């Protein structure tokens with residue numbers, strides 16, 4: 001479904017509003033851009049500081065992680081899901097600090113997490129190794145997309161005004177980079193990054209794995225086919241989540257490599273969706289910057305973060321709130 005753009009009238013009025021504020025013209029820099037974007041997605045000038053912000057972490061394992069593409073073993077994924085629930089993962093700390101509601105979902109973790117009650121949307125245990133075979137069947141892909149869409153609807157019904165998609169999964173930078181390469185027509189060398197911190201030899205091997213996956217699949221335009229071949233259940237769920245948010249007129253703060261890959265695919269599934277996205281941060285992964293450029297998104301933060309989990313998006317939330325507050329509370333120059 002094609003997505004209607006955020007309000008052009010509110011955007012224009014917000015731009016005029018910013019230009020009339022008691023600051024030198026242009027002095028608010030990117031904060032003004034954020035304020036104007038917020039006004040257009042809320043259709044309200046000045047925009048309200050987003051109060052109800054909900055982050056959902058889509059967790060899943062990846063068959064390709066058994067093929068030496070990560071600095072860490074697959075067992076970390078369920079350990080970290082437990083840390084999200086306990087509130088001790090990095091993003092959980094930031095979410096608490098910024099009053100962001102955090103939910104974690106086991107979409108494809110290769111472990112039994114039923115004691116945590118986070119597995120109601122579980123599609124399978126681990127997606128298949130994308131360099132050897134399609135990561136998902138067509139049915140599994142539809143199930144994953146539907147899970148993400150349903151979760152977005154649940155969060156919106158619960159009052160979310162702004163959504164964040166986080167990710168957890170050892171090995172997930174490989175499918176994310178492969179999806180971006182395929183979607184943008186780039187070679188493996190341009191998209192491969194160090195992920196959790198592979199060394200030079202590891203990076204060379206990971207590049208080969210991505211290249212093998214890209215050659216196995218060949219040229220594919222259809223976003224469903226791309227997600228099934230080169231993606232994963234958790235990335236597809238995230239793409240469904242972002243597409244559904246945009247279709248419902250709810251804005252999304254995108255995070256690092258994995259969320260941006262999902263956002264790029266969401267924009268292919270639902271053309272125009274990316275107008276509802278803002279980039280929380282620039283990650284160290286080269287493919288994330290390439291995809292942000294393609295989507296025309298300028299990151300709020302550039303901190304050298306490479307944690308994933310939605311952490312860079314959650315860290316950007318206070319600046320979004322600042323952007324809205326400035327538009328509400330700074331005097332107009334002609335009022336002074």
Ligand SMILES: O=C(O)c1ccc[n+]([C@@H]2O[C@H](COP(=O)([O-])O)[C@@H](O)[C@H]2O)c1
Nearest residue numbers: 070169171172173195196256257283308
């Ligand atoms: O968000 C990013 O840009 C990012 C960059 C590097 C690593 N990560 C996180 O690290 C894990 C994937 O890294 P890897 O090396 O196992 O593919 C996964 O859990 C991600 O959340 C995330």
Ligand SMILES: Cc1cc2nc[nH]c2cc1C
Nearest residue numbers: 072076080196307308309
């Ligand atoms: C410890 C750890 C925490 C993470 N959070 C997101 N990806 C991660 C990868 C590792 C290895």
